[in-house]
Amino acid sequence: MKDRSTRLLWPILGLPAIVWIVLFFLVPFYVVLCVAFGTVDPVFRTPIPIWNPLEWQFTQVAVVWDRLFGPDNFYLPAVLRTFAYVAIAVSACLVISFPVAYFAARHAGKYRGLVLALLIAPFWISYMMRMLAWINLLQPEGLVNKIITLGGLIPLDINWLSGNPFTVVMGLIYGYVPYMLLPLFASLDRINPSLLEAARDMGAGGFDVFRRVILPLSVPGIVAGSLLIALPMMGDYFTSDMLSKSPSTAMIGNLINLSIVAPGQAGQAAALLLLVLLVLLVPMVLYTRSNARAEVRS
Amino acid sequence: MTVSAAPAEAILEEAQPGRRRRVRGSSDTRAYGLATITVIYLLWALVPVAITVLFSFNAGRSRSTWQGFSLRWYTWDPTGSVLNDESIRNALTHTVLLAVLATLITVPLGVLFALALDRWRGRIPSGANFLALITFVIPEIALAIGLLFMVTYLATPFGLGTWAQVIGLVTFQLAYPIVICRARLLTIGAHYEEAARDLGASAIGAVRRIILPMLFPAILVSAILVFADVLDDFVIVRYLSSDASTETTSMRIYQTARAAPTPALNAMATIILVVSTLVIILGWLAYRRWSKRQGDTTELGSFAGNL
Numbered sequence: 001m002k003d004r005s006t007r008l009l010w011p012i013l014g015l016p017a018i019v020w021i022v023l024f025f026l027v028p029f030y031v032v033l034c035v036a037f038g039t040v041d042p043v044f045r046t047p048i049p050i051w052n053p054l055e056w057q058f059t060q061v062a063v064v065w066d067r068l069f070g071p072d073n074f075y076l077p078a079v080l081r082t083f084a085y086v087a088i089a090v091s092a093c094l095v096i097s098f099p100v101a102y103f104a105a106r107h108a109g110k111y112r113g114l115v116l117a118l119l120i121a122p123f124w125i126s127y128m129m130r131m132l133a134w135i136n137l138l139q140p141e142g143l144v145n146k147i148i149t150l151g152g153l154i155p156l157d158i159n160w161l162s163g164n165p166f167t168v169v170m171g172l173i174y175g176y177v178p179y180m181l182l183p184l185f186a187s188l189d190r191i192n193p194s195l196l197e198a199a200r201d202m203g204a205g206g207f208d209v210f211r212r213v214i215l216p217l218s219v220p221g222i223v224a225g226s227l228l229i230a231l232p233m234m235g236d237y238f239t240s241d242m243l244s245k246s247p248s249t250a251m252i253g254n255l256i257n258l259s260i261v262a263p264g265q266a267g268q269a270a271a272l273l274l275l276v277l278l279v280l281l282v283p284m285v286l287y288t289r290s291n292a293r294a295e296v297r298s
Numbered sequence: 299m300t301v302s303a304a305p306a307e308a309i310l311e312e313a314q315p316g317r318r319r320r321v322r323g324s325s326d327t328r329a330y331g332l333a334t335i336t337v338i339y340l341l342w343a344l345v346p347v348a349i350t351v352l353f354s355f356n357a358g359r360s361r362s363t364w365q366g367f368s369l370r371w372y373t374w375d376p377t378g379s380v381l382n383d384e385s386i387r388n389a390l391t392h393t394v395l396l397a398v399l400a401t402l403i404t405v406p407l408g409v410l411f412a413l414a415l416d417r418w419r420g421r422i423p424s425g426a427n428f429l430a431l432i433t434f435v436i437p438e439i440a441l442a443i444g445l446l447f448m449v450t451y452l453a454t455p456f457g458l459g460t461w462a463q464v465i466g467l468v469t470f471q472l473a474y475p476i477v478i479c480r481a482r483l484l485t486i487g488a489h490y491e492e493a494a495r496d497l498g499a500s501a502i503g504a505v506r507r508i509i510l511p512m513l514f515p516a517i518l519v520s521a522i523l524v525f526a527d528v529l530d531d532f533v534i535v536r537y538l539s540s541d542a543s544t545e546t547t548s549m550r551i552y553q554t555a556r557a558a559p560t561p562a563l564n565a566m567a568t569i570i571l572v573v574s575t576l577v578i579i580l581g582w583l584a585y586r587r588w589s590k591r592q593g594d595t596t597e598l599g600s601f602a603g604n605l
Contacts, residue, residue, distance in 0.1 A: 009501050009502060010413070011414065012414075013410040013411070013413050014410065014411050014413075014415065014418055014423055014426070015414075016410060017408065017414075017426065017430070017472065017476075018411070018426045020407060020469070020472070021426050021429050021430055024448075024465050024469045025429055025433070025441070025469055026429070027448060027452075028441070028444030028447065028448040031447045031448045031452050032440075032443060032447055035447050047451070049447075049451050099335045099336070100332075100335060100336045100339045102332060103332035103335065103336045104336070107329040107333065118344070119340075121343070124529075124571075124574040124575060124578055125347050125574075126547070126571070127530055127532065127548070128530075128547075128551040128555075128567070129347065129350065129551065129570070129571060130346070130347060131551070131555070132350060132551050132555045132563065132567055133346035133349065133350040135555050135556065136353065136361045136362060137346055137349065137362075139361070139362060141360075143362055174342075228435065231436070231437060232435070232437055232438065234437055235437020238532060238533070238552060242555060245556060256439060256443070257439070260443065260446075269443065270443070273439070273443055276437070276440075277436075277440055283435075285432075287434075288428060288431045288432055288434070288435065
């Protein structure tokens with residue numbers, strides 16, 4: 001009897017979370033499917049979800065597909081732009097965070113605690129506040145323009161905050177770089193220093209040590225960090241909204257966000273979201289599985 | 299390693315005088331170079347925010363020209379200050395309320411699940427774990443839209459608002475306590491619990507009196523992370539908000555930042571920053587105290603939700 005109650009204890013402890021995940025993660029996902037494969041009320045323009053998968057219709061998906069790849073493909077530029085922005089932003093984050101993470105892991109010495117604390121500081125500064133900071137700096141009469149024009153001496157009128165792709169990509173880098181720094185720091189911190197010493201003893205120069213020892217050993221951190229920032233960026237609409245608010249810098253997230261509020265387009269938002277998730281499915285599963293494996297190993 | 303390396307280096311030095319010094323020298327320059335990059339990065343990351351905080355104390359309406367120090371935008375401006383603008387006040391209290399509620403639900407749910415996962419093997423727990431971990435990388439907009447549709451098309455009597463926001467936040471944050479507590483449970487291992495059981499403790503007793511106290515630092519860390527992260531949340535709270543009464547600070551910044559707001563917006567953001575900084579510092583002190591008592595040396599890195 002006692003043995004049985006012990007065996008039941010663990011499932012009972014786990015049950016609330018499992019119920020929660022099913023109810024508030026799986027069921028909502030199913031509703032998204034039913035809306036995406038549902039129809040639209042012809043009069044009120046509200047989506048009518050179809051609950052039975054056997055009756056699912058593909059009109060919404062066809063509309064979205066048409067806007068992506070059909071003759072009238074006004075979704076496509078935003079999609080291509082998103083891939084370009086994310087690729088640039090992730091590469092830039094990598095270039096910025098590698099030396100910083102390497103310094104924190106190897107050379108910070110007695111300042112290590114301080115450097116780490118400062119590196120994680122952006123985590124508890126709200127994302128919106130950090131975007132607000134740049135809006136303040138980049139507004140027409142803001143500090144950045146004052147510095148560039150030397151206080152108005154040079155007649156240079158740079159419009160940073162509407163439709164400037166440079167600002168949006170910079171905002172993405174600024175917003176997401178902390179999330180790449182930490183996995184990278186963790187993987188660089190794990191490298192055994194004696195390996196670097198051994199490589200140097202065997203005659204490898206500084207660049208060789210980097211290219212043939214440090215870089216290969218930090219690949220897991222690079223991959224984890226890149227996925228950790230690239231995946232959320234694919235659904236980001238607020239960075240572009242805050243720093244540009246222009247269709248010329250709209251990303252996939254903006255398309256979804258705009259369809260959600262537009263009358264009669266919720267089904268299209270759902271269908272677009274599904275397409276995005278379909279594309280992201282493989283990297284998401286890869287990240288989660290590698291994470292679970294790392295957990296078991298440690 | 300070092301013992302055997304020392305003579306080898308001595309020999310090398312003798313054979314090629316100057317070689318070692320050159321290597322050492324270049325490594326020092328490299329360290330300075332890296333330090334410079336790090337300092338520049340930190341300035342870039344933190345100075346804009348510091349300027350935002352500074353301008354919350356501006357005496358004038360500008361967010362770019364300094365017109366003297368004043369608490370105008372915090373207290374005494376008759377209509378625009380944090381104290382006198384009801385919508386700003388409401389956004390602040392609602393944000394903190396959501397953070398408290400979401401933390402109070404997320405942490406127990408996640409801790410219990412982590413305990414269960416530690417012993418219960420099978421398809422159901424590992425499947426649920428997988429789904430919880432997916433929330434780390436799934437675009438937040440997907441989760442938010444799912445819940446928005448569920449509330450508007452399926453659970454219609456439920457309605458949007460505070461509880462819808464809390465449910466969304468808990469779902470999104472659940473992975474933190476699960477991952478952090480599981481990692482800690484793996485390092486604790488099974489012996490303490492087995493010893494307690496051998497000495498006659500029941501399974502629940504062993505969990506309650508042995509495992510939970512040892513898990514406390516991990517629970518604390520996940521609570522702080524969840525709290526700080528919820529203060530910051532935007533996508534979920536926005537989609538699941540019902541009206542102005544469930545507006546948060548992040549939503550307010552999103553809606554008004556581009557429309558020439560007063561420094562009161564900076565003041566509001568600064569207050570949230572102070573709240574989360576205080577929570578982090580208090581939590582960190584409590585964590586250090588508790589870990590020291592347990593003879594545990596965990597690094598700052600784990601405090602950052604270093605996954």
